[in-house]
Amino acid sequence: MKTIIHKASDRGAKQISWLKSYHSFSFGDYQDPNKMSFGLLRVLNDDYVEPGMGFGMHGHENMEIVSIPLYGSLNHQDSMGNDAVIKTGDVQIMSAGTGIRHAEFNGSKSEAVKFLQIWVFPKQYNIAPRYAQKSFEEADKHNQFLTVVSPDQENEQAVWINQDAWFSLANLDADKELQYDLKGNASGVYIFVLQGQLSVAEHVLDNRDAIGVYDTTSVVVKAHLDTKLLVIEVPMA
Structure with missing residues (x-):
């Protein structure tokens, strides 16, 4: 097993009057x-x-572009004619493919919105652009991994991604331990702490810390506090 640690304090940052954005990658x-x-x-x-x-x-x-609102909601418009709202509990995906234009706005006049935007390289290039979103219940994440993004087009419970990638969310009670079994033979997992504190591979992670784990077939996470986390499994090459 190999690991790489990305501490929240080491992320890139952009702050302007209306936006605070923290970047785990360049x-x-x-x-x-x-x-x-x-x-x-x-x-x-x-x-x-x-x-x-x-x-x-x-x-x-x-590019495969996944948006996950953590609180609040976003208004989405794009060049395919989609006009939608994504809110807390939703997961949205766009396969940009041959090209797509879109806009994202906080439609609320009183409440801020906090969301993750995640890009994954596609498996097939130059496909027709595509948009999808689904809603997920908090109860289905309690002390278990809930797959919200999947490459399995027959999995109606998750949004489909044009890559051998899986996104899972979990809300763990303090002291709860879970094992994540990797689905791909050449995959790694990027574990991002949304809230709380947990241990992975003898490393302690706090709010917005992350760990990449690869050259393994499974990973055990243990929550020290009530913890929310995102697990992103992707091919390593």
Whole structure:
């Protein structure tokens, strides 16, 4: 088993009047040659957007883009004609494929929104752009891993991703221990602490800390406090 630690305090940061954004990997003005990706996981941005503000129309291509609101909601519009709201408990995905333009705004005039935006390199390039979102119940994450993103197109419980990647969420009670079994033969997992404290491979992780684990077939996590976490399994090459 091999590990790499990304402490919350070591992330890149962008702060302007309406946005606070923290980057686990190189992004925009934050460039660190040692943090270009974890396997095929390219971006994990932790964004806070003030009421009524957001990202205007902009383009992407050949990237799988997952958005996970942690609180509040986002208004989404794109060049395919989608006009949707994603809220806490939802997971949204766009396969940018041959090209897509979209905008994301905090539609609330009073409440900030906090969300994760995650980019994964695609398995097939230049596919037709695609959009999907699903809602998930907090109860289904209690002391267990809930798969919210999957490459299995027949898995109606998760949103489909154009890559051999799986995203799972879990809400663990203090002292709860869980084992995550990797699904891909050449995969690693990137474990991101949303809230709380847990141990992984003898490392203690706090809020917004992360650990990448690879060259293994399973990983055990143990919560020291009530803890929420995100596990992203991706091919390492």
